[in-house]
Amino acid sequence: MKKNAVIHSNDPANPKVTLTIFGQVEKFVDLNPRYVRLTGRIGDKIAVPVTIVPTSKYPFKIRKVAARTGTAIKYSLAERSQAEGGGYNLLVENIRKEKGRYVDVLTLSTDSDIQPQLLVRVYGNIMAPAKSQPKKK
Numbered sequence: 001m002k003k004n005a006v007i008h009s010n011d012p013a014n015p016k017v018t019l020t021i022f023g024q025v026e027k028f029v030d031l032n033p034r035y036v037r038l039t040g041r042i043g044d045k046i047a048v049p050v051t052i053v054p055t056s057k058y059p060f061k062i063r064k065v066a067a068r069t070g071t072a073i074k075y076s077l078a079e080r081s082q083a084e085g086g087g088y089n090l091l092v093e094n095i096r097k098e099k100g101r102y103v104d105v106l107t108l109s110t111d112s113d114i115q116p117q118l119l120v121r122v123y124g125n126i127m128a129p130a131k132s133q134p135k136k137k
Contacts, residue, residue: 001025028058028115030087035121038073038094042129046094050120052108053080053087060112062088068105072096072124075106092122099128 002022009015030053040046054060065077073096078089096102101124108118 026057027055028112029054029060029118031118031120035123036092038092038122038124038126040094041127042097042099046124046126048092050090050092051080051087052090052118053085058112058114060110060115062108062110062118064109065090066107066109067122068107070104072102073104073122090120092120094124094126096124096126099126101125 001024002020005019005021007017007019009017030051032051033048036048036050038046038048052062062077065075067073067075073092073094075090075092078091080087080089090106090108092106103124104122106120106122108120110116110118
């Protein structure tokens with residue numbers, strides 16, 4: 001990974017200095033999808049499964065899941081078997097009954113000192129029910 005940062009100073013000889021930072025970034029977890037998008041109509045079942053698999057180099061257990069607000073979603077966490085590749089299945093469901101958009105964040109607390117928390121962002125867009133079509137004669 002490589003990133004540049006521009007430093008501005010009041011030194012007339014060097015008003016701007018560009019620093020380049022680079023290094024290896026190791027993957028800690030496979031999180032699929034990285035965020036949850038709950039889109040649908042009022043009354044529909046709207047749910048998205050999220051797969052969470054620790055990398056073999058950095059194993060961890062999820063100790064707790066908490067929503068920032070939790071007013072529009074419910075969630076459940078289940079361990080996956082080793083045959084499934086280990087890790088966890090997180091199911092996020094819409095419970096909102098009115099039209100509108102919302103945002104929430106699920107915080108997954110782990111037993112890892114390297115990354116004690118994982119964040120899963122949740123975006124909701126709930127639309128009015130579909131209008132029923134008049135019956136043709």
